[in-house]
Amino acid sequence: xxxxxxxxxxxxxxxxxxxxxxxxxxxxxxxxxxxxxxxxxxxxxxxxxxxxxxxxxxxxxxxxxxxxxxxxxxxxxxxxxxxxxxxxxxxxxxxxxxxxxxxxxxxxxxxxxxxxxxxxxxxxxxxxxxxxxxxxxxxxxxxxxxxxxxxxxxxxxxxxxxxxxxxxxxxxxxxxxxxxxxxxxxxxxxxxxxxxxxxxxxxxxxxxxxxxxxxxxxxxxxxxxxxxxxxxxxxxxxxxxxxxxxxxxxxxxxxxxxxxxxxxxxxxxxxxxxxxxxxxxxxxxxxxxxxxxxxxxxxxxxxxxxxxxxxxxxxxxxxxxxxxxxxxxxxxxxxxxxxxxxxxxxxxxxxxxxxxxxxxxxxxxxxxxxxxxxxxxxxxxxxxxxxxxxxxxxxxxxxxxxxxxxxxxxxxxxxxxxxxxxxxxxxxxxxxxxxxxxxxxxxxxxxxxxxxxxxxxxxxxxxxxxxxxxxxxxxxxxxxxxxxxxxxxxxxxxxxxxxxxxxxxxxxxxxx
Numbered sequence: 001x002x003x004x005x006x007x008x009x010x011x012x013x014x015x016x017x018x019x020x021x022x023x024x025x026x027x028x029x030x031x032x033x034x035x036x037x038x039x040x041x042x043x044x045x046x047x048x049x050x051x052x053x054x055x056x057x058x059x060x061x062x063x064x065x066x067x068x069x070x071x072x073x074x075x076x077x078x079x080x081x082x083x084x085x086x087x088x089x090x091x092x093x094x095x096x097x098x099x100x101x102x103x104x105x106x107x108x109x110x111x112x113x114x115x116x117x118x119x120x121x122x123x124x125x126x127x128x129x130x131x132x133x134x135x136x137x138x139x140x141x142x143x144x145x146x147x148x149x150x151x152x153x154x155x156x157x158x159x160x161x162x163x164x165x166x167x168x169x170x171x172x173x174x175x176x177x178x179x180x181x182x183x184x185x186x187x188x189x190x191x192x193x194x195x196x197x198x199x200x201x202x203x204x205x206x207x208x209x210x211x212x213x214x215x216x217x218x219x220x221x222x223x224x225x226x227x228x229x230x231x232x233x234x235x236x237x238x239x240x241x242x243x244x245x246x247x248x249x250x251x252x253x254x255x256x257x258x259x260x261x262x263x264x265x266x267x268x269x270x271x272x273x274x275x276x277x278x279x280x281x282x283x284x285x286x287x288x289x290x291x292x293x294x295x296x297x298x299x300x301x302x303x304x305x306x307x308x309x310x311x312x313x314x315x316x317x318x319x320x321x322x323x324x325x326x327x328x329x330x331x332x333x334x335x336x337x338x339x340x341x342x343x344x345x346x347x348x349x350x351x352x353x354x355x356x357x358x359x360x361x362x363x364x365x366x367x368x369x370x371x372x373x374x375x376x377x378x379x380x381x382x383x384x385x386x387x388x389x390x391x392x393x394x395x396x397x398x399x400x401x402x403x404x405x406x407x408x409x410x411x412x413x414x415x416x417x418x419x420x421x422x423x424x425x426x427x428x429x430x431x432x433x434x435x436x437x438x439x440x441x442x443x444x445x446x447x448x449x450x451x452x453x454x455x456x457x458x459x460x461x462x463x464x465x466x467x468x469x470x471x472x473x474x475x476x477x478x479x480x481x482x483x484x485x486x487x488x489x490x491x492x493x494x495x496x497x498x499x500x501x502x503x504x505x506x507x508x509x510x511x512x
Contacts, residue, residue: 028494099166106195110175287429289327445489
């Protein structure tokens with residue numbers, strides 16, 4: 001029989017775990033070790049599903065297309081095998097529930113992924129485990145954490161530690177495609193009293209930048225009117241390509257004028273009497289552009305610098321290359337920064353041909369102090385000499401939680417006490433379901449937010465030595481998740497869930 005935690009049970013002194021909590025952490029990571037092989041098998045099965053949210057493939061009951069519906073069915077079936085009940089939410093989301101109480105605690109993540117993109121060494125949807133890492137699109141963002149949520153319920157049930165409240169895991173199906181999944185859920189279904197979003201980093205994420213998605217229509221000539229690049233606005237494009245109506249030898253002669261560093265990123269290949277020119281950059285998440293290189297900028301700089309475009313093509317290439325000269329908006333004149341949420345990021349993620357030119361999809365994450373209308377006006381003014389236009393595709397205002405609030409303090413102390421370290425709440429450019437889900441906060445499971453972080457004296461900066469430099473990030477090629485870090489996070493969450501339950505028992509209220 002499940003043991004319900006006594007009411008009320010005092011929380012331990014700040015900065016420490018109680019003896020019972022210390023024992024629970026050790027028990028949880030040992031349980032994870034005992035179920036590791038099963039966990040990996042499930043994760044490989046989940047990652048093998050190419051669950052990109054396809055809004056244009058919607059059908060009744062499948063608003064995000066058949067692959068998101070397939071991952072929902074797969075996860076629901078596994079939850080039923082574990083003995084948990086599920087609820088479907090019109091194809092927008094899936095819930096897994098443990099308990100019968102009216103009041104709920106939520107664990108929130110998502111099962112959709114960004115498109116695979118280019119430059120993979122390994123097949124994105126043929127995942128594998130090697131040396132303690134699982135490689136595949138979605139392994140880290142966010143199927144590894146989503147699976148850990150499900151296994152957490154199973155472990156606590158095995159321990160006989162059922163919270164006073166029902167635990168509801170909410171799995172979204174379009175977090176990477178505008179978050180209409182959680183918007184639909186909030187409008188039509190019960191919102192837990194408090195939720196932990198397991199789709200970020202440790203410790204506590206107290207603020208997120210505003211998100212502004214723009215579509216820039218850029219008039220161009222015959223070359224750039226066939227320009228293509230990228231797979232998603234929120235991913236730095238790995239490749240960009242155009243076709244030139246010139247023989248290969250002439251293109252190669254022109255490219256010889258370029259600086260060697262830029263020329264090294266280019267590949268020219270004959271296509272009959274024409275030549276395809278491809279630029280290869282370094283992909284990654286648009287919100288975390290450090291160590292990325294935008295292939296769009298490389299290609300446009302090459303075309304202009306080598307004299308391979310003229311007239312309207314040259315004008316468009318120069319303007320857009322300037323707008324995307326750096327990921328911080330310095331070249332575009334949109335750069336801004338504040339102490340609370342940091343620097344603006346600006347990513348040109350997708351280029352598609354349109355009549356008379358091309359469309360550039362731009363993802364901007366702006367600090368709390370910035371004015372999104374002024375950002376759009378600045379970019380619109382840069383397009384005006386070309387006769388270009390701009391439209392707002394999507395906008396989400398910055399999210400902010402008082403970093404001194406009781407809930408933030410509770411979670412911050414829980415992480416620090418469990419990890420035996422001292423950290424601070426952080427802000428980020430990444431967007432999570434915490435933007436739209438009331439009374440929620442993003443808390444883990446990643447460990448990359450604090451440089452040099454040690455978890456119980458052990459380093460957490462782990463990466464496979466068999467991947468090339470620059471590979472492995474979420475939204476990038478050869479995405480990976482480290483099982484050792486999921487194990488650590490699993491232990492943190494095992495301590496957190498009973499703590500949060502007792503904190504609510506003590507009468508604390510969650511604002512928002």
